[in-house]
Amino acid sequence: MIDPLSEVVSLLQPCAPFSKLVSGAGHWRVRRSEAGQPFYCVILEGTCRLAVEGREPIELQAGDFVLIPSSPGFAMSSLEPPPEDVETAPVAQLQGGFRLGVQGGPHEVLVLVGHCVFGSPDAALLVSLLPRLIHVRGEKRLTTLVQLVSDESRERRPAREVILERLLEVLLIEALRSTAGPATSPGLLRGLADERLAVAIRRMHESPTQAWTIAQLAKEAALSRSAFFERFNRALGTAPMAYLLTWRMALAKNLLRRKEAGLAEIAQRVGYSSASAFSVAFTRHVGLPPTRYAQNEADPLMAG
Template sequence: MSDDPFSSVLALVNAQAVCAGGFTVGGDWAVAFPPPDQLKFLVIARGCCWLEVEGQGAPLRMGEGDVLMLSAPRAFVLSSDPTIFPRPAREVFAGATSGIFALGGGDEMLFLGGHVDMAAGCGGLLLDCLPDVIRINGGSDKAPYLKSLIAQLAEECGTDREGVGFACTALAQLIFLQILRAHLAHEGELTPGLLRVLADRRLAPALRLMHGEPARNWHLPELARAAAMSRTAFATHFKALAGMGPLAYLAQWRLHLAQRRLVAGGMTIGQIAQEVGFSSDAAFSNAFKRMTGNSPSQFRLKSQRTAAE
């Protein structure tokens, strides 16, 4: 089965969800967490609590099965009552290891948290398209499997069975995907850009062609035929959703592929230019600098320095 366009985006940024653990708690409590430095997801596996996210106004009441994803570095507070003064998470969890941590006071609520690792220099392709905060209701018909996945994750996190780490990682990956699918299901509310165009099923055949063979010299008429649309209708519809024309999108996709290859190493700049579909090293370097502000060699050097830190 060939990859759908959204899968190719997730593969390009190498999105890897990780369940970092969680805690049980009861009674009166409040914990303040610092701004995360990665895309983070918060899961209420049992019970309920209040969640206050920096810059998001009034606290949110979170119930069993609810999930919230933060794509921006915003501090947040979890509590049984938003009027309780919170203790810093670094103090509360000092000395805690991975797994489920008992905060004391009972186990009325079970919270699970995780983050999503992405390839250096490539994660912005996805992160820049996401709102700062995404909340998915556990009973939403847009995420029909979310509640059962959360229940399975909670069960695995509470055991020491063989392969528990593998299972938790796989379930976290599926939960992350369900969050994104639920977000994409509200396609009419998405702003023009990558996610909006990926959510449109009419354009999927054309996107599959461009993602599958990015180096090919695609022409507008053949992409329009793949989408079963006239050339004009296709170009107009694509630009309305993507914020750019189909061939401009293809050029940008090639540059994102080049970013990943520059970070990975093992190929010369000339080889990368040819593989992703540029006619010359100069054309590639000029286009790359327009998009990133750096030449390919500068981008590679910066990514190597970042990885070494």
Template sequence: MDLLSDVIAVTRTGEPRSAKITWTTPWSHWFGPVPAAAGFQVILHGRCWLLRPGHAPLELREGDILFLAHGQGHTLADSPPGAEPRATATRTVTLCGAYELDPARAHPLLRTLPETIHLPARLGVDLRLAVDLLSAELTEPRLGTDALVPALLESLLVYILRTWFESPDEPATGWALALRDPVIAAALRAMHENPAEPWTVATLASSAGLSRAPFARRFAEKVGQPPLTYLTWWRMTIAAQLLRDTTAPLTVIAGKVGYGSEFAFSAAFKRQFGVSPGRYRRARDLQS
């Protein structure tokens, strides 16, 4: 089980988008908010400033990456407000992009990310490599570029999130704290590897090597909800994906997510999504 891969697989939708832009001083550009999306900015050459209402200007240098987890609007500019104009023209090259997310299936790991994640250039050799490959394909398209760019964008998203979660410079809060806790990580791994298992708080605690009550408290504190609440949410999220992407019968889907009958599964699904599995599937078919 790789929880981060699972999270991206169930949340991502549509095709990611990107563009490479060259700016020459003086310049300033407002990037409007993009609902149900996560965006990024990579400084390929030069430097610029991130400007946001209510926040101090943030200088971004060559190689820095900015990840906007909730698609909020922002401004990039060649200098902060009030700065003296530069005597000579300078050039800045940025790589921007966005990932479309399904708000109905947004994993709490993504929902609880900070609005803005700043990754300095010194972090992540693999992250830098992904940026370089993507930049090269956008600069000089060649045979296979149309296939490579979406794959490289998907890789970049994984590297950005992995680098942030593993960075020793970032405070361990929210899901970063949960994933760094071996007990909680073991329980999450068990749920993600075997969602159809008839898990109880006791069996999850045992798989994580802790007694029931301390485990339940620790899980709720780190994850933000009780173990079985998260398990039900994850099962229903998998079920929604199967309903959307496959033609598997409801009885088969029910079994894959731990329900012994179609009736029990349908009732749980309706509690989560407000509609029956059949209506959910039909609605998705009409949208595609």
């Protein structure tokens, strides 16, 4: 059976090469607004506050993991933040890491924060299939991973950075897997948590070459056409045919980059009856003809 989440994660190629240990005490706030940079944090000790644009602030506790795949503006602060116009500059510590707020004395919160990288050139399109905010708490497997990350981040053992990077990669994937549920923000994970929709989503991934219609997909999900369309839209934040097109284009881009097949074969493998029909759809969706896209991927200097 095809696993849609595994396929998306495999194409995303997540890794977490950038992390730093941050402690805080007293009143502090840091803001970030780097659009599109995936951000994660692991709460190792204490509590703090996360305020993401367009959402109610949430209190983060020790053991929590947060991933913002495509970062809008957000702020992290002490539970009682300073006034709105006050921001805190992190201060580098002699023993490593950074300190926020009161510099002397014991810390009240300890956080591992960083940016992850999605190796796929098509990351933006794939990230659109994920929830906008992933917050995991109380998952035993995740807690174990957080503890391993915590232990590794505090020690100066040989190959520390390599081990930490690999642990964070596993943590990212486990967090995606643990988040699936009806309370998840719209995206693939929420769709897979719906037993009816999950059947239709898996069928699209198993057979992207099939000329799917709303009626056929609704039948797979054992729902009426209108109920399926509305339920899919609400859960994934996009229409069924738009999701199918997004997935086909992600597969097509991957095949074009790997140069393992000609245009006609790629067209057939992503559900188009001819190379010309595929070229029209690809150009409309991506903004470049497939042949030009493949050339640019072969020679990045040609892009633009």
